[in-house]
Amino acid sequence: METRQFTVNQDAEGTFRFKGKLTIHDLEYLKKFIDTSFDRVKNIFLSMGKVVYADTASIQLLIAFKKAMGSEVNWKITDMSPELEKILELSDLKKELI
Numbered sequence: 001m002e003t004r005q006f007t008v009n010q011d012a013e014g015t016f017r018f019k020g021k022l023t024i025h026d027l028e029y030l031k032k033f034i035d036t037s038f039d040r041v042k043n044i045f046l047s048m049g050k051v052v053y054a055d056t057a058s059i060q061l062l063i064a065f066k067k068a069m070g071s072e073v074n075w076k077i078t079d080m081s082p083e084l085e086k087i088l089e090l091s092d093l094k095k096e097l098i
Contacts, residue, residue, distance in 0.1 A: 008033050014041065015078060019050040022058040030058060034065050042073055049079035054087055063096045 006020040008030065016037065022030070038044055066075050077098055080088075088094035 004029065006030070010037060013045075014043070015045040015047050017047045017050070021052055022054040024055055024057040027057060027061055030061060034061075038065060038069070038073075044069075044073055044075045046075075046077045047079050048077055048084055049081050051081050051084045054084055056091055056093070059088070059091065059093050059097060063093065066097065 004020075004026060006018070006022050006026045006029070008016055008018045010016050069075065085094070088097060
């Protein structure tokens with residue numbers, strides 16, 4: 001069995017901290033975490049400074065959750081790794097996620 005290369009948790013300040021490689025293999029884990037965590041908050045702060053890779057499937061999942069929440073929820077990415085920023089720019093998805 002493959003070891004997960006991605007983690008997400010919520011710190012004491014309420015920021016969701018993403019770390020590692022976000023791939024299609026972790027979508028079920030990510031979706032379950034988001035389903036149980038994001039529905040309880042009106043301010044969603046994502047720290048993505050330690051994300052070294054993200055494929056389009058995982059980015060699209062995050063974008064879908066952001067859109068589904070609508071304008072009632074304050075969504076903000078507090079930091080982003082250079083690797084993730086480059087992936088978002090190359091895929092032309094940066095404006096959708098931020």
